[in-house]
Amino acid sequence: MSCYKKGESIDYEKYLSNKEEFELDKEYQKEILERERKFLEELKTANEVFDKRTLMILFSILAGKHLSEYIGVINSGKEAVVLKARKGHLYRAVKIYRVATCDFKTMLKYLQGDPRLHIKRSSRRAIVNAWVEKEFRNLKRASSIINAPKARLRRENVLVMDFIGVRGDPAPKLKEVEIDWENAFKTVKDFMIKLYEEELVHGDLSEYNILVKEDEIYFIDFSQSVITQHPLANALLIRDCINICNFFKKKGINCNYKDLYKEITGKEINPIDEAMIKTL
Ligand SMILES: Nc1ncnc2c1ncn2[C@@H]1O[C@H](COP(=O)(O)OP(=O)(O)O)[C@@H](O)[C@H]1O
Ligand SMILES: [Mg+2]
DSSP, X not given: OOOOOTTOOOOHHHHHHHSOOOSOOHHHHHHHHHHHHHHHHHHHHTTOOOOHHHHHHHHHHHHTTSOSEEEEEEEEOSSEEEEEEEETTEEEEEEEEOTTTOXXXXXXXXXXXXXXXXXXXXXXXXXXXXXXXXXXXXXXXXXXXSSOOOEEEEETTEEEEEOOEETTEEOOBGGGOOOOXXXXXXXXXXXXXXXXXXXXXXXXXXXXXXXXXXTEEEEOOOXXXXXXXXXXXXXXXXXXXXXXXXXXXXXXXXXXXXXXXXXXXXXXXXXXXXXXXXXX
16 A cells, blocks of 8 residues: 655545445445545645545544544644544544654664564554554553543554543643642652653653643653663653753742652662763
């Protein structure tokens, strides 16, 4: 199957007419086709392009009744697009990695130190798939101990998780809200400690990857998370502590990254780990 190349667009009409039909009953097939058509329209309006394989995966998730409908784009980044979707009366978030523009060299660096994953092939797509599998597992582990979206389904470069928001509106980021900063800092620290106790380091923690839903803190985006045995875990944790302290200091909270690191790990920062931050 051909992959989407940068700049190439897909003739959706042609794609739909050639598409293999699912073996489903006629009424349901009609309903699904209508939803697909609506979704493709939506993508066109949002100027969003996915490769054919990704579209097939998205549609097979609809046909398999894992989701009822794709509603719209929440966020469109260089590496991933996050969609809002619905399953019955519940909203879901769907994170779709762009295979063509992912930084797969960096991905490989993080994947290689993870004993949970074995990459047999090293094609671009295989690396992205392993990356999404890692995020899926990290989310599962994280959401069982702290506030984080529950991972629901993973298919190749597509990950379905719980939607963090109120009545269909995605929750704002920590940087966009006004809350009790003392309490917020306590919670963030508590979540970092709990993750570490379960041998997980977020690795990309900042006011951008923390959402606030009805005054409750949620960590999201566990794509860079590593287990504590990973060779880069300490450096990533130091960087997380620096980012968090820099943000909370601006909010008037007395915060020092070295103390935060010690509270989380029970250890002092090793200067070699701190020097490694430059290589991340
Ligand atoms: N489960 C979710 N519920 C609601 N919004 C989400 C969810 N996951 C991601 N988002 C939104 O999409 C944005 C990008 O998602 P993120 O996982 O951080 O991807 P990226 O790797 O592009 O930073 C987030 O900043 C947030 O606004
Ligand atoms: Mg993010």
